[in-house]
Amino acid sequence: MPRQLKPKDFAADAPTVAQILIGATVLVDGVGGLIVETEAYDETDPASHCHPGKTPRNRAMFGPPGHAYVYFNYGLHWCLNFVCGPEGHGSGVLIRALQPTQGIDQMRERRRMEDERLLCAGPGRLGQALGVSRALYGLPLDEPPFRVLAADPRHPMPLVCGPRIGIKRATDLPWRFGCAGSRYLSRRF
DNA sequence: AAGTAGATGTTCT
DNA sequence: GAACATCTACTTA
Numbered sequence: 001m002p003r004q005l006k007p008k009d010f011a012a013d014a015p016t017v018a019q020i021l022i023g024a025t026v027l028v029d030g031v032g033g034l035i036v037e038t039e040a041y042d043e044t045d046p047a048s049h050c051h052p053g054k055t056p057r058n059r060a061m062f063g064p065p066g067h068a069y070v071y072f073n074y075g076l077h078w079c080l081n082f083v084c085g086p087e088g089h090g091s092g093v094l095i096r097a098l099q100p101t102q103g104i105d106q107m108r109e110r111r112r113m114e115d116e117r118l119l120c121a122g123p124g125r126l127g128q129a130l131g132v133s134r135a136l137y138g139l140p141l142d143e144p145p146f147r148v149l150a151a152d153p154r155h156p157m158p159l160v161c162g163p164r165i166g167i168k169r170a171t172d173l174p175w176r177f178g179c180a181g182s183r184y185l186s187r188r189f
Numbered sequence: 190a191a192g193t194a195g196a197t198g199t200t201c202t
Numbered sequence: 203g204a205a206c207a208t209c210t211a212c213t214t215a
Contacts, residue, residue, distance in 0.1 A: 039207070047207070057200070074208045075197030081207090094207060124208045166207055186208095 002149040006142055007066030009150070010084040014040035014091040017084040018177045021093060022159055023151030026080075028130040029144075031103030033120065035095060036157075036179040037186060039164045041081075043090035046169040050090035060138040062090045068146065070137045077124030078132040082141060082148075096123050096165075096176075099184040122186035157182075162189045 005024065010017055018040040026032045041048035049058045049071065060069040061083050069081040069092050085091035098120035100107055107119045107129040120126040141148045151157065158180035163171055165187060178185055 041207075049207075052201085055200085071207080072199065074206060075199075077197095077208050079207070096207090122208070128209095164207070168206090 002152060004142060005066070005148045005150055007064060007140070010065035010082060010141070011086060012084065014042045014084050014093055015175055015177075017082065018093045018175065019159060019161075020151070021082070021095070022177055022179055023155075023157040025101070025147070025149040025151075026095065026098065026130075027102060027147040027149075028132065028136070029103075030147075031106050031130055032147075033098040033101040034179075035097075036099050036182040036184050037095075037097035038177050039094040039096055040175040040177070041092050041094065042085075045173065045175075047164065047167040047171075047173075048090070048092075050092075054090070058090070061092045062088055063138065066141050068136050068139050068141060070132060070134060072134070073124065078127035078134075079123040080127055080130070080132045080136070094123055095126060097121050097178075097182075097184055097186045098126055098129075099179075099182060100129070117183055121184055125186075160189045 018038040021035050024035050043050040054062050064087045065084045067083045080095045081092040083092050100119050119129045160180040161174045161177050164176045
Protein backbone atom coordinates (compact mmCIF):
# COMPACT_ATOMS: atom_id res chain seq x y z
CA MET A 1 0.00 0.00 0.00
CA PRO A 2 1.50 3.41 -0.95
CA ARG A 3 2.25 6.04 1.62
CA GLN A 4 -0.20 8.90 2.08
CA LEU A 5 1.45 12.32 1.72
CA LYS A 6 1.29 14.53 4.80
CA PRO A 7 1.50 18.34 5.08
CA LYS A 8 5.27 18.25 5.72
CA ASP A 9 5.74 16.55 2.36
CA PHE A 10 4.54 19.79 0.77
CA ALA A 11 6.84 22.08 2.76
CA ALA A 12 9.57 22.27 0.09
CA ASP A 13 9.65 24.95 -2.59
CA ALA A 14 7.14 24.78 -5.44
CA PRO A 15 9.41 23.36 -8.19
CA THR A 16 10.60 20.58 -5.86
CA VAL A 17 7.08 19.60 -4.83
CA ALA A 18 5.94 19.79 -8.45
CA GLN A 19 8.54 17.12 -9.32
CA ILE A 20 7.78 14.93 -6.31
CA LEU A 21 4.13 14.87 -7.35
CA ILE A 22 4.80 13.33 -10.78
CA GLY A 23 3.75 9.71 -10.36
CA ALA A 24 1.78 10.39 -7.18
CA THR A 25 -1.92 9.54 -7.04
CA VAL A 26 -4.64 12.08 -6.30
CA LEU A 27 -8.23 11.09 -5.56
CA VAL A 28 -11.29 13.23 -4.80
CA ASP A 29 -14.03 11.09 -3.31
CA GLY A 30 -12.26 8.06 -4.75
CA VAL A 31 -12.05 9.45 -8.28
CA GLY A 32 -8.68 10.26 -9.83
CA GLY A 33 -5.40 8.80 -11.01
CA LEU A 34 -1.67 9.20 -11.48
CA ILE A 35 -0.34 12.75 -11.73
CA VAL A 36 1.55 13.09 -15.03
CA GLU A 37 1.83 16.90 -15.36
CA THR A 38 2.28 19.78 -12.89
CA GLU A 39 3.36 23.42 -12.82
CA ALA A 40 5.06 25.36 -10.02
CA TYR A 41 4.07 28.90 -9.02
CA ASP A 42 5.80 31.13 -6.50
CA GLU A 43 5.25 34.52 -4.89
CA THR A 44 8.45 35.86 -6.50
CA ASP A 45 7.09 34.76 -9.87
CA PRO A 46 5.18 37.38 -11.92
CA ALA A 47 2.96 34.67 -13.46
CA SER A 48 1.63 33.53 -10.07
CA HIS A 49 -1.69 34.49 -8.53
CA CYS A 50 0.40 35.17 -5.41
CA HIS A 51 2.61 37.78 -6.99
CA PRO A 52 0.43 40.78 -6.07
CA GLY A 53 0.45 39.65 -2.42
CA LYS A 54 -2.32 38.32 -0.25
CA THR A 55 -5.85 38.85 -1.60
CA PRO A 56 -9.22 37.22 -0.83
CA ARG A 57 -8.84 34.94 -3.83
CA ASN A 58 -5.33 33.61 -3.14
CA ARG A 59 -5.36 33.53 0.65
CA ALA A 60 -5.23 29.73 0.79
CA MET A 61 -1.84 29.81 -0.91
CA PHE A 62 -0.46 31.83 1.99
CA GLY A 63 -1.77 29.30 4.49
CA PRO A 64 -0.17 26.04 5.61
CA PRO A 65 1.19 23.65 2.98
CA GLY A 66 -0.66 20.47 2.14
CA HIS A 67 -3.98 22.18 1.49
CA ALA A 68 -5.99 22.77 -1.68
CA TYR A 69 -6.00 26.07 -3.57
CA VAL A 70 -8.88 26.09 -6.05
CA TYR A 71 -9.61 28.86 -8.55
CA PHE A 72 -12.17 29.54 -11.25
CA ASN A 73 -10.63 30.30 -14.61
CA TYR A 74 -11.94 31.87 -17.82
CA GLY A 75 -15.45 31.86 -16.38
CA LEU A 76 -15.71 28.13 -16.98
CA HIS A 77 -13.04 25.97 -15.40
CA TRP A 78 -12.24 24.95 -11.83
CA CYS A 79 -8.53 24.27 -11.39
CA LEU A 80 -6.83 22.36 -8.56
CA ASN A 81 -3.57 23.36 -6.86
CA PHE A 82 -1.64 22.04 -3.88
CA VAL A 83 -0.31 24.69 -1.49
CA CYS A 84 3.39 24.14 -0.75
CA GLY A 85 6.46 25.88 0.64
CA PRO A 86 6.87 27.28 4.15
CA GLU A 87 3.63 28.70 5.56
CA GLY A 88 3.04 32.28 4.51
CA HIS A 89 5.36 32.08 1.51
CA GLY A 90 2.64 31.96 -1.13
CA SER A 91 3.47 29.12 -3.45
CA GLY A 92 1.68 26.22 -4.99
CA VAL A 93 1.57 23.52 -7.63
CA LEU A 94 -1.07 23.39 -10.37
CA ILE A 95 -2.20 19.83 -11.13
CA ARG A 96 -2.43 19.85 -14.93
CA ALA A 97 -3.03 16.24 -16.02
CA LEU A 98 -3.76 12.76 -14.71
CA GLN A 99 -3.63 9.25 -16.05
CA PRO A 100 -7.10 8.10 -14.90
CA THR A 101 -7.04 4.98 -12.72
CA GLN A 102 -10.07 5.13 -10.42
CA GLY A 103 -13.67 6.21 -10.95
CA ILE A 104 -13.22 6.32 -14.73
CA ASP A 105 -16.93 5.78 -15.40
CA GLN A 106 -17.83 8.73 -13.18
CA MET A 107 -15.26 10.87 -14.99
CA ARG A 108 -16.83 9.89 -18.31
CA GLU A 109 -20.25 10.96 -17.06
CA ARG A 110 -19.00 14.28 -15.75
CA ARG A 111 -17.06 15.03 -18.93
CA ARG A 112 -19.69 13.53 -21.24
CA MET A 113 -17.06 11.84 -23.33
CA GLU A 114 -15.50 8.41 -23.78
CA ASP A 115 -11.85 9.01 -24.65
CA GLU A 116 -9.84 8.16 -21.54
CA ARG A 117 -6.89 10.17 -22.80
CA LEU A 118 -8.89 13.41 -22.71
CA LEU A 119 -10.64 12.94 -19.37
CA CYS A 120 -7.95 14.73 -17.33
CA ALA A 121 -5.56 16.14 -19.98
CA GLY A 122 -5.47 19.77 -18.81
CA PRO A 123 -6.33 21.64 -15.61
CA GLY A 124 -9.89 22.49 -16.65
CA ARG A 125 -10.68 18.98 -17.85
CA LEU A 126 -9.17 17.48 -14.72
CA GLY A 127 -11.23 19.79 -12.54
CA GLN A 128 -14.42 18.75 -14.29
CA ALA A 129 -13.57 15.04 -14.18
CA LEU A 130 -12.83 15.12 -10.43
CA GLY A 131 -15.74 17.37 -9.50
CA VAL A 132 -13.50 20.20 -8.29
CA SER A 133 -15.38 23.27 -7.04
CA ARG A 134 -15.27 26.08 -4.51
CA ALA A 135 -16.31 23.54 -1.87
CA LEU A 136 -12.75 22.17 -1.88
CA TYR A 137 -11.12 25.58 -1.29
CA GLY A 138 -8.54 25.42 1.51
CA LEU A 139 -9.28 21.84 2.52
CA PRO A 140 -6.41 19.66 3.85
CA LEU A 141 -5.11 17.10 1.38
CA ASP A 142 -4.65 14.36 3.98
CA GLU A 143 -8.35 14.22 4.86
CA PRO A 144 -11.50 13.30 2.94
CA PRO A 145 -12.59 13.96 0.28
CA PHE A 146 -8.91 14.06 -0.73
CA ARG A 147 -6.37 11.28 -0.85
CA VAL A 148 -2.85 11.92 -2.10
CA LEU A 149 -0.56 8.90 -2.29
CA ALA A 150 3.20 9.07 -2.85
CA ALA A 151 4.70 7.84 -6.10
CA ASP A 152 6.04 4.29 -6.01
CA PRO A 153 9.82 4.66 -5.45
CA ARG A 154 10.38 1.25 -7.05
CA HIS A 155 9.01 2.51 -10.38
CA PRO A 156 10.08 6.16 -10.79
CA MET A 157 8.59 7.93 -13.79
CA PRO A 158 10.93 9.49 -16.37
CA LEU A 159 10.80 13.23 -15.65
CA VAL A 160 10.77 16.08 -18.15
CA CYS A 161 10.43 19.81 -17.67
CA GLY A 162 9.78 22.82 -19.86
CA PRO A 163 8.18 26.27 -19.97
CA ARG A 164 4.71 26.67 -18.49
CA ILE A 165 1.58 26.82 -20.62
CA GLY A 166 -1.00 29.54 -21.04
CA ILE A 167 0.87 32.36 -19.30
CA LYS A 168 2.28 35.61 -20.65
CA ARG A 169 4.83 36.47 -17.96
CA ALA A 170 7.93 34.55 -16.83
CA THR A 171 7.57 32.28 -19.85
CA ASP A 172 11.26 31.39 -19.65
CA LEU A 173 11.07 29.55 -16.31
CA PRO A 174 11.13 25.74 -16.85
CA TRP A 175 8.57 25.11 -14.12
CA ARG A 176 6.30 22.70 -15.99
CA PHE A 177 7.03 19.08 -15.08
CA GLY A 178 5.76 15.85 -16.53
CA CYS A 179 6.10 12.16 -17.08
CA ALA A 180 8.11 11.80 -20.29
CA GLY A 181 6.15 10.17 -23.08
CA SER A 182 2.87 9.88 -21.18
CA ARG A 183 -0.20 9.71 -23.42
CA TYR A 184 -2.23 11.66 -20.85
CA LEU A 185 -0.45 15.04 -21.00
CA SER A 186 -2.29 18.25 -21.88
CA ARG A 187 0.44 18.84 -24.49
CA ARG A 188 3.75 17.33 -25.50
CA PHE A 189 6.90 18.80 -23.99
C1' DA B 190 -2.93 19.44 -38.83
C1' DA B 191 -3.46 23.88 -37.71
C1' DG B 192 -5.81 27.99 -36.84
C1' DT B 193 -9.68 30.88 -35.05
C1' DA B 194 -13.81 32.27 -32.41
C1' DG B 195 -16.84 31.97 -28.76
C1' DA B 196 -18.22 30.79 -24.17
C1' DT B 197 -18.34 32.65 -19.45
C1' DG B 198 -17.38 35.07 -14.65
C1' DT B 199 -13.97 36.76 -11.28
C1' DT B 200 -10.27 39.89 -10.46
C1' DC B 201 -7.71 43.78 -11.25
C1' DT B 202 -6.54 48.53 -13.56
C1' DG C 203 -13.20 47.63 -19.40
C1' DA C 204 -9.39 44.26 -19.95
C1' DA C 205 -7.09 40.26 -18.65
C1' DC C 206 -7.22 35.67 -17.38
C1' DA C 207 -2.46 29.29 -14.91
C1' DT C 208 -8.83 27.10 -20.63
C1' DC C 209 -11.65 24.13 -23.62
C1' DT C 210 -14.64 23.06 -27.49
C1' DA C 211 -16.40 23.36 -31.99
C1' DC C 212 -15.82 24.73 -36.23
C1' DT C 213 -13.31 26.18 -40.15
C1' DT C 214 -9.61 25.81 -43.72
C1' DA C 215 -5.91 22.90 -45.87
